Amino acid sequence: SQTIHQWPATLVQPVGSPLSLECTVEGTSNPNLYWYRQAAGRGLQLLFYSVGIGQISSEVPQNLSASRPQDRQFILSSKKLLLSDSGFYLCASGQGNSGANVLTFGAGSRLTVL
Amino acid sequence: AQKVTQAQTEISVVEKEDVTLDCVYETRDTTYYLFWYKQPPSGELVFLIRRNSFDEQNEISGRYSWNFQKSTSSFNFTITASQVVDSAVYFCALCGSARQLTFGSGTQLTVLP
Numbered sequence: 001s002q003t004i005h006q007w008p009a010t011l012v013q014p015v016g017s018p019l020s021l022e023c024t025v026e027g028t029s030n031p032n033l034y035w036y037r038q039a040a041g042r043g044l045q046l047l048f049y050s051v052g053i054g055q056i057s058s059e060v061p062q063n064l065s066a067s068r069p070q071d072r073q074f075i076l077s078s079k080k081l082l083l084s085d086s087g088f089y090l091c092a093s094g095q096g097n098s099g100a101n102v103l104t105f106g107a108g109s110r111l112t113v114l
Numbered sequence: 115a116q117k118v119t120q121a122q123t124e125i126s127v128v129e130k131e132d133v134t135l136d137c138v139y140e141t142r143d144t145t146y147y148l149f150w151y152k153q154p155p156s157g158e159l160v161f162l163i164r165r166n167s168f169d170e171q172n173e174i175s176g177r178y179s180w181n182f183q184k185s186t187s188s189f190n191f192t193i194t195a196s197q198v199v200d201s202a203v204y205f206c207a208l209c210g211s212a213r214q215l216t217f218g219s220g221t222q223l224t225v226l227p
Contacts, residue, residue: 043217043218043219043220044205044217044220046214046215049214059214088157090157090158090159092159100147100164100166100209101209102149102161102164103159103161103215104161105151105158105159105160106158107156107157107158108157108158110157
């Protein structure tokens with residue numbers, strides 16, 4: 001079974017500072033990888049997804065970016081954080097391109113921008 | 115476009131009560147999948163169930179049961195004899211031809227001892 005590691009678990013950053021959240025996946029190869037954000041109110045918003053190394057699709061225009069330097073590594077970044085970037089960021093992994101695929105989620109990274 | 119609505123923002127019940135979490139969806143796809151996930155206080159989402167649009171049979175798994183009705187575009191989740199450990203945020207989600215999950219806004223369930 002898959003295991004997803006996310007770090008850091010908690011992060012407090014000032015406005016305008018850079019961001020790097022990392023996600024690594026164990027127990028599978030060539031997964032589809034996803035970054036979701038859960039803001040206050042609990043709704044989950046898909047930010048980015050990747051079907052392979054170097055392949056990133058963005059769902060929402062914003063000051064965040066994602067990269068996939070290795071098959072099982074997915075990074076969420078920002079050059080300058082905004083207050084509105086605060087939230088709970090979840091990395092998820094799935095297999096294949098079928099809508100039936102079940103996603104496995106990491107434990108999340110909680111970001112507070114001050 | 116697809117949409118998932120969980121109208122119940124928060125529900126509180128006393129232990130051993132039954133509770134139903136509502137989920138209503140919108141999609142133009144004829145083939146789609148519906149999911150329920152549980153988010154305990156630890157944060158990670160845990161998969162509970164997946165149904166495809168051609169299978170309207172209700173499903174029971176222990177204290178959990180799901181009622182899928184295409185006629186009303188609903189996929190409701192019932193917990194029987196609730197326990198404190200059931201306290202969590204529950205998400206309903208839909209995946210159609212776009213092959214991306216659309217989540218509802220979640221329902222915070224609190225089970226009081």
